[in-house]
Amino acid sequence: MPEHRAAPLRPALRATGLRKRFGDHQVLDGVDLEVAPGSVHALLGPNGAGKTTTVRIVCGLLRADEGRAEIAGHDVVAHSRAARGALGLSGQYAAVDEHLTGFENLHLLGRLYGMSRRRAAERAEELLDRFRLDDVAGRRAGLYSGGMRRRLDLAGALVARPQVVVLDEPTTGLDPRSRLDMWAVIEDLLLDGVAVLLTTQYLEEADRLADLITVIDRGVVIARGSAEELKERVQGATLALQVRDGAGLAHAARALGAVGLGEPWVDHRTGRASIATDRGPEVMAELLAHLARVEVELVDLGLHRSSLDDVFLALTGHGAETTTDGDPV
Amino acid sequence: MSTRTETRTDVTSEATLLAAGAETLRNGFVLTGRNMRHVARIPGRITTGLVQPVMFVVLFAFVFGGSLGGEDYRRFLMAGIFAQSMVFNASFTTVGLANDLQKGIVERFRSLPMSPLAVILGRTTSDMVVGVATLVVTALCGLAVGWRVEGSAADAALAFLVLVLFGFAMSWVGATVGVFARTVEVAQSAGLIWLFPLSLISTAFVSAENMPTPLREFAAWNPVSAVATSVRDLLGNPTPATLPQPDTWSLQHPTLYAVLSSLAVLAVFMPLVLARYKRLTRG
Numbered sequence: 090m091p092e093h094r095a096a097p098l099r100p101a102l103r104a105t106g107l108r109k110r111f112g113d114h115q116v117l118d119g120v121d122l123e124v125a126p127g128s129v130h131a132l133l134g135p136n137g138a139g140k141t142t143t144v145r146i147v148c149g150l151l152r153a154d155e156g157r158a159e160i161a162g163h164d165v166v167a168h169s170r171a172a173r174g175a176l177g178l179s180g181q182y183a184a185v186d187e188h189l190t191g192f193e194n195l196h197l198l199g200r201l202y203g204m205s206r207r208r209a210a211e212r213a214e215e216l217l218d219r220f221r222l223d224d225v226a227g228r229r230a231g232l233y234s235g236g237m238r239r240r241l242d243l244a245g246a247l248v249a250r251p252q253v254v255v256l257d258e259p260t261t262g263l264d265p266r267s268r269l270d271m272w273a274v275i276e277d278l279l280l281d282g283v284a285v286l287l288t289t290q291y292l293e294e295a296d297r298l299a300d301l302i303t304v305i306d307r308g309v310v311i312a313r314g315s316a317e318e319l320k321e322r323v324q325g326a327t328l329a330l331q332v333r334d335g336a337g338l339a340h341a342a343r344a345l346g347a348v349g350l351g352e353p354w355v356d357h358r359t360g361r362a363s364i365a366t367d368r369g370p371e372v373m374a375e376l377l378a379h380l381a382r383v384e385v386e387l388v389d390l391g392l393h394r395s396s397l398d399d400v401f402l403a404l405t406g407h408g409a410e411t412t413t414d415g416d417p418v
Numbered sequence: 419m420s421t422r423t424e425t426r427t428d429v430t431s432e433a434t435l436l437a438a439g440a441e442t443l444r445n446g447f448v449l450t451g452r453n454m455r456h457v458a459r460i461p462g463r464i465t466t467g468l469v470q471p472v473m474f475v476v477l478f479a480f481v482f483g484g485s486l487g488g489e490d491y492r493r494f495l496m497a498g499i500f501a502q503s504m505v506f507n508a509s510f511t512t513v514g515l516a517n518d519l520q521k522g523i524v525e526r527f528r529s530l531p532m533s534p535l536a537v538i539l540g541r542t543t544s545d546m547v548v549g550v551a552t553l554v555v556t557a558l559c560g561l562a563v564g565w566r567v568e569g570s571a572a573d574a575a576l577a578f579l580v581l582v583l584f585g586f587a588m589s590w591v592g593a594t595v596g597v598f599a600r601t602v603e604v605a606q607s608a609g610l611i612w613l614f615p616l617s618l619i620s621t622a623f624v625s626a627e628n629m630p631t632p633l634r635e636f637a638a639w640n641p642v643s644a645v646a647t648s649v650r651d652l653l654g655n656p657t658p659a660t661l662p663q664p665d666t667w668s669l670q671h672p673t674l675y676a677v678l679s680s681l682a683v684l685a686v687f688m689p690l691v692l693a694r695y696k697r698l699t700r701g
Contacts, residue, residue, distance in 0.1 A: 170531040171531070185522075201445055201527070202530065
């Protein structure tokens with residue numbers, strides 16, 4: 090919106106000191122966020138980290154106990170209408186009306202944003218074209234595939250040309266092909282100068298899309314930076330092993346601790362353990378020497394450059410839970 | 419667009435309130451259109467809406483009618499069926515709202531710069547349209563079993579308005595049940611129980627004379643009784659001498675009491691629905 094270009098340095102979305110408690114459970118304990126126009130900020134964290142709570146507060150759907158959030162400079166509580174007018178939300182569950190056609194869904198939203206019938210129809214057509222839904226525009230959304238529904242839902246978030254788009258796990262449950270489509274669509278949004286806040290459990294998604302990544306765990310921000318910066322934080326490489334017999338895991342972990350940096354990460358269920366290291370392949374020989382003394386039988390041993398997964402493990406001490414609900418591509 | 423919303427922000431001047439009210443009505447109207455499409459598209463929805471009144475007329479007219487006075491009873495009966503169908507119409511509001519709440523669509527509505535009132539208003543208004551269609555079908559069935567409008571056209575129109583207002587009020591009760599039920603399953607079972615005592619513990623179909631005292635008192639002051647009596651009077655349909663009516667103020671002034679009680683129901687349930695809806699969607 091041109092009238093907001095007057096203050097170009099202002100972040101399109103800003104949240105400061107968000108705290109929220111549900112009963113005894115402190116879900117958010119002081120989360121800060123900023124999203125600049127034309128950029129993607131990914132909020133990364135395991136299930137229950139507070140991602141969705143953060144999104145709901147930022148969108149004015151939930152009141153924080155403390156802290157405040159602004160969208161396009163409007164406080165989401167005190168000036169909720171103005172804030173919502175600049176916001177497009179695409180939630181975790183595609184909020185499409187199954188009994189309406191794709192066109193009718195978007196037309197309805199246009200009308201509810203205050204557009205005339207004609208303007209709403211034009212905007213619906215534009216978005217259906219852009220999201221490659223024009224072929225199925227006249228079909229009821231209930232008959233759409235999962236990927237089509239997500240695209241329709243995202244199109245719905247864009248009806249009023251928002252300055253801020255919030256995407257809560259936009260690709261959860263999508264097949265790999267639909268996920269790639271969705272990524273292309275999100276990248277396309279940035280060309281319009283939209284500020285995107287994205288939550289995801291998929292590290293690959295954050296790596297691919299985000300300019301800035303905030304990792305939250307148990308309601309606290311534990312790291313922030315670009316994907317590259319975060320990867321550097323875990324000192325370049327990860328040394329990982331898997332033991333055949335669980336009994337040897339404690340020895341293996343001690344050996345890792347002796348050659349690597351910081352505390353090793355250990356998973357008793359799979360018999361895997363890993364640790365960050367800033368050294369080259371010679372570290373593997375040293376590790377094997379340690380292990381030879383305690384007779385631990387290895388299934389696997391490897392040294393690889395850190396991925397965001399490793400960052401995640403290093404930062405949170407547990408996985409991003411991608412493995413529990415399907416592989417991220 | 420954003421400049422307009424900025425000036426509108428939470429200022430409580432009269433003009434702003436008026437604009438907000440107009441906008442809520444407009445959005446309610448847009449959502450009414452959406453809900454009407456649902457009525458047309460959800461399988462069985464129209465059938466239920468239309469078969470139900472036919473069923474009530476046939477059941478009451480011929481199952482009870484024979485014992486209660488035949489032709490005379492059927493003339494008396496129709497006003498009661500009109501009133502009852504307005505009560506039962508509330509079930510559509512309950513289920514429709516619970517349905518929306520269960521799906522993500524309400525979350526989307528909540529993220530729009532739109533009053534939450536518009537969502538409920540759209541629901542109750544579309545159910546009012548359905549209610550009017552039900553009244554028409556019921557009237558046609560009534561004509562087929564020997565009922566006639568025996569008063570003036572103006573009075574008949576007034577009777578129709580009393581019914582529509584009452585139906586609208588009941589729809590807000592239905593909306594309240596819907597927002598408390600939250601899931602369609604609960605809405606469809608527990609949420610519909612109240613319809614039966616409310617419509618049957620009344621003078622809509624029988625005299626209250628032979629009811630135990632508490633039920634008789636309830637029947638006398640039940641808005642359903644007043645609506646049925648009002649409609650009966652306005653349509654000029656006589657009450658058979660075998661079905662004496664209670665002599666309470668409510669039934670001596672049935673039209674006034676019907677209107678007042680409908681407004682009272684709206685005054686109580688509108689804020690109740692809104693408060694609960696806001697709580698629900700704020701988490």
